[in-house]
Amino acid sequence: MQIGQHHHFGLAHLANYANETAYREDTQRWSNGEIFSDILTK
Secondary structure (H helix, E strand, C coil): CCCCCCCCCCHHHHHHHHHHHHHHHHCCCCCHHHHHHHHHHC
């Protein structure tokens, strides 16, 4: 007997994923220190 699983990603999760991806793209050339300081100030 096999029990199927359904994984659902809500809109909030999708929005968070899109925001993180955009942030990483925008800051990909920054140093780790710059990114760390930016996150702490937000």
